[in-house]
Amino acid sequence: MAKDTVYSLDQVQLHNREGDLWLVVNGNVYDLSKFTELHPGGAGLLLAKEVAGQDATEAFFSLHRSDVLTKYDRLRIGRLAPDSDSASASATGDKSKAAPTLKKRKEYLLPVVGELSPVPHAEPDWLHPKLFSPYYRSSHHELRKSMREFFDSRVRDEAQEFELSGERPTKALVDLMGRKEWDIHAMRMGPGRHLHGKTLPGGVKGEDFDYFHELVVVQEMCRIGAPGYMAGLQAGMVIGLPPCLNFGDEKMRQKVLPDIFAGKKFISLAISEPHAGSDVQGIQTTATLSDDKKYWTVEGSKKWITNGHFSDYFMTAVRTGPKSLSMMLIERDDNVETKKIKTSYSASAGTAYVFFDKVKVPVENVLGGEGNGLKVILSNFNHERWVICCRIARYNRLIYEETFKWAHLRMSAGKRLIDNAVVRAKFAKMIAKVDAGQTWLEHITYQMTKLSYAEQSQALAGPMALLKYYLARCGREISDDAVQIWGGRGITQGGMGRLIEQHQRTFHFDTLLGGADEVLADLGVRQASKRMPLASL
Known part of the structure; x- marks a missing residue:
């Protein structure tokens, strides 16, 4: 059967039994006749009278993520007719027959590879089509488009699979990220002479690459979730290579950098x-x-x-x-x-x-x-903590987005979760935290573009420590609220709430890596105290 064939709901309803089972999801018609016994949830769910031969869109999205539709696209046989005339003419060839006109059919907006999310607050404000930012230029937008397409289409599926299996990222993917047309490993090291002379994704010139470009790369990586897998994707390089870049002699740089940037070594x-x-x-x-x-x-x-x-x-x-x-x-x-x-x-x-x-x-x-080891270590901390901040800020926003979508899908006691004031109050806190955190992050990033590496250590060590402390604490609170909204799905690996489960299991890493929360909070205050002049009340 051609996948562009159009069927009326009357035609679909004729196939409502074991061995001959069709149903509709999001306007598409699926033939599950041979899939019934393979269904992970059992045949009974598919043979229920509300599902078999019916438009099961609402039931589907209450139990499955949208990527399940992609996984089982082979079972799709056509589209549900938007009106009776087109259904009869296309599916039967008899224009004299007409099925009842369909009314109030629900179709859910599905994620599109490489595209911005339409969910309010799911993207930082600089990506909103009607808002403005003083920090980002056209090159940042072009790089963002390239990175989103890359991670959505080439990384997401492997990341989600290997996050559960525990396999390390494939050599093929690591090699691809290192090729000169992408140069992602090199970009993750931030601005510097290692990028000079290169033309990077989105047409960005290596000499023009700044910390906002790096922020874009880091945050686009984080959008796909899978924090453990993403750590396996050269996270050691991000924190382990800067001493070589900043303190290594030319011989060391020539030996080490090419293989690591190409993805050949870790x-x-x-x-x-x-x-x-x-x-x-x-x-x-x-x-x-x-x-x-x-x-x-x-x-x-x-x-x-x-x-x-x-x-x-x-x-x-x-x-x-x-x-x-x-x-x-x-x-x-x-x-x-x-x-x-x-x-x-x-x-x-x-x-x-x-x-x-x-x-x-x-x-x-x-x-x-x-x-001079302590000097080398301390010089590395600011950039490491800033990268962690970029990551936490985007993971926090991702968890908010997933939960906001769920609250509009999930029905409980006859109404959506979002229709409960107590749930909306949780989202108010989430939105305030993700937007405030990103704004503070962008302010510090702008200072980094104006200060030398040494000046950053002097002026930003305290603020950076406090920012990481703030974002990590927000992550803890957002994770807790998200799990309460998701219920059992928020603590179940795989399935609807898989990103929530990943986050609640791993957000503690960000409260420890680069310095424990309590240590960094104290550092921020001590740095401020050092600059405190004599004053009287």
């Missing part, structure tokens, strides 16, 4: 240890200089290292003396062992222990000079 940031999480000064991994002063011998272990299980390089903090902390690049060899750690993140992230057993590291692999 790098991790290896600082946290079993006995030293946020306490950098408590690091116990040691490095001993050889008698000929040509290499260091490293011994010790690291824990909770993102991408560590499959990394080729480790940007590692080590103790080179009782009071000397150094940062060095360690290449994986037979004396480096990694072991996966099970966390609430998907195993796709490759979170791992890393064990160094008398690993020899050339002296030229020390970044920033011996004893």
Whole structure:
């Protein structure tokens, strides 16, 4: 049967039994005759009198996400007629027959690959067609279009599948992201000379790439959900490669950068240890200089290292003396062992222990000079925390969007969830948090475009810490409200509420990564206190 055949509802209703079962969803006619026994919810649901041979649109969307329609498109056989005449003429060839005219047929607006969401507040205000922003130029919009099409069409399906299975991102996808027509790995490192001379997606010139372009890339990635999988997609590079970019010599840069930007190799940031999480000064991994002063011998272990299980390089903090902390690049060899750690993140992230057993590291692999490890680490924190802020802000908005759509679909006690004042009050809080968080993020991002790396460390360390604290706390509250609105579906892997379940299981990472909430809140206040002049009341 041709998929463009048009049927009347009368014709569909003739097929309402086991072995001969049709139904309508969102204006399309599906033949489920051979699918009934394969239906995950059992045959009984499909054979119910309200479903078999009927327009089951409302029933379908109360139980399924719209991507199920794409998955089973092979079962679609045609369209439901908008009026009786077109139905009779197309399906039967007899223009003298006429089915009753259909009235008040519901059709739900479905997501379109690469397009903006029509849900109010589902997109940041700078993407609203009738609103304005002083921060974004046409190049930001063009890059956004390219990134959305890429992640919607090439990443989303794999991300959602592997988030559950725990598989790492496929080599084919990582390689694709590294090709020069996309250069996504390189863009995720932010503005810099590594982009100069390149023409990036959307026609953006590498020299013009700024922090708002980077924000666009990060937030478009996050729209697809799957936080554990997304961490596996070179998150270790985002936090582990900056020391090489900012402190490595040209020889190191020439050796390391091309393979990582091409997706051929992975790098991790290896600082946290079993006995030293946020306490950098408590690091116990040691490095001993050889008698000929040509290499260091490293011994010790690291824990909770993102991408560590499959990394080729480790940007590692080590103790080179009782009071000397150094940062060095360690290449994986037979004396480096990694072991996966099970966390609430998907195993796709490759979170791992890393064990160094008398690993020899050339002296030229020390970044920033011996004893300057803390300087290298601290210089990296601002950008790391800013990237985390970009991510949290977009995940929070995604959870709001999913929940807002659900509240308009879900019927309870004869009315939609959105028709309850207590539910609307929860959305008022969500909207205020996601829009306020994005606005603060964009303000700090603008300051970053005007300040040097050193100036950012001086002026933005406190505000950045407070922003991350605020967004992470908002994420916690948004997740709690979303789960209450979704009910059981909000704590069920897969299915309607899969993105909600992912978020409520993983938002704690953002309250810890880059500095625990309480530590960053205190840092923000201490930074403000340092600038406090003498004053009287």
